[in-house]
Amino acid sequence: MKPLWIIKIGGNVIDNPEALDSFLKDFSALDGAKVLIHGGGKIATQIAKGLGVETQMVNGRRITDAEMLKIVTMVYGGLVNKNVVAKLQANGTNAIGMTGADGNVIKAIKRPVKEVDFGFVGDLTETSINDTTLSQILEAGLIPVFAALTHDGNGQILNTNADTIASALAVGLSSRYETKLIYCFEKNGVLTDINNDDSVIAKINPAYFEELTQQGIIADGMLPKLQNAFAAISNGVKEVYIGNAGKLSDINQGKDFGTCLSL
Numbered sequence: 001m002k003p004l005w006i007i008k009i010g011g012n013v014i015d016n017p018e019a020l021d022s023f024l025k026d027f028s029a030l031d032g033a034k035v036l037i038h039g040g041g042k043i044a045t046q047i048a049k050g051l052g053v054e055t056q057m058v059n060g061r062r063i064t065d066a067e068m069l070k071i072v073t074m075v076y077g078g079l080v081n082k083n084v085v086a087k088l089q090a091n092g093t094n095a096i097g098m099t100g101a102d103g104n105v106i107k108a109i110k111r112p113v114k115e116v117d118f119g120f121v122g123d124l125t126e127t128s129i130n131d132t133t134l135s136q137i138l139e140a141g142l143i144p145v146f147a148a149l150t151h152d153g154n155g156q157i158l159n160t161n162a163d164t165i166a167s168a169l170a171v172g173l174s175s176r177y178e179t180k181l182i183y184c185f186e187k188n189g190v191l192t193d194i195n196n197d198d199s200v201i202a203k204i205n206p207a208y209f210e211e212l213t214q215q216g217i218i219a220d221g222m223l224p225k226l227q228n229a230f231a232a233i234s235n236g237v238k239e240v241y242i243g244n245a246g247k248l249s250d251i252n253q254g255k256d257f258g259t260c261l262s263l
């Protein structure tokens with residue numbers, strides 16, 4: 001099987017023009033087929049604030065009412081996605097900006113209302129990823145760049161966490177490609193001390209993850225990120241890493257990169 005890089009870029013890198021330019025240059029230099037997924041939660045929150053719309057997050061997920069859905073569609077699908085695509089084109093990468101609705105490649109279901117009504121938030125299932133159309137796009141030599149948006153097949157756009165999209169794409173494409181999933185963000189990896197970028201945990205398995213979570217060492221956005229990462233490695237993805245967006249070139253050169261997940 002051919003190798004395929006599935007790379008997720010975090011919100012703090014998207015928000016930092018120098019870090020973003022440097023990351024996109026390194027991403028462009030990666031050999032072979034690749035897919036990029038971006039968030040942009042921080043920018044959406046800033047723009048919503050400017051428009052007088054308050055942001056509410058529960059368990060790392062944005063409560064997305066009709067007004068917030070308009071904002072995230074504009075910000076993720078428009079502003080962020082088109083800027084990233086244009087910058088990749090400037091690096092000689094033939095990127096194509098996408099949401100899950102484009103080419104019907106990611107279908108989600110609106111999160112059912114339980115204790116919390118998340119509004120227009122999409123959850124992914126085993127059948128969400130249209131690997132046939134995606135592989136046609138990849139075989140045409142295009143580089144898909146996904147915003148954190150999916151659809152329900154009935155005309156409704158849904159806001160969907162970018163880490164979850166990355167994991168689902170890696171799993172969904174693993175029957176056709178040897179997929180490597182890389183979560184890039186602003187820190188060197190999963191850290192034992194969040195204030196010390198040298199405290200990277202080189203390898204983490206589910207038991208160690210459990211232990212670190214109990215100790216409060218893994219918290220906030222890192223919790224769902226690791227859950228998504230373990231879901232990928234348990235479902236056919238060959239390699240999963242979490243590390244610094246500024247060091248992506250290391251992985252291309254076969255050097256150690258951030259935290260490596262194992263079962």
Ligand SMILES: Nc1ncnc2c1ncn2[C@@H]1O[C@H](COP(=O)(O)OP(=O)(O)O)[C@@H](O)[C@H]1O
Binds near residue numbers: 009194217218220
């Ligand atoms: N043990 C840890 N190691 C590294 N980061 C951690 C850890 N625990 C919590 N975090 C937090 O998790 C954040 C990453 O999650 P998130 O903001 O959702 O990622 P992204 O930037 O990819 O969207 C880091 O910026 C950091 O503040």
Ligand SMILES: CC(=O)N[C@@H](CCC(=O)OP(=O)(O)O)C(=O)O
Binds near residue numbers: 009041
């Ligand atoms: C449902 C939900 O919470 N969606 C996320 C999508 C963006 C995202 O994942 O952005 P980061 O990767 O930068 O966090 C949100 O709106 O914040």
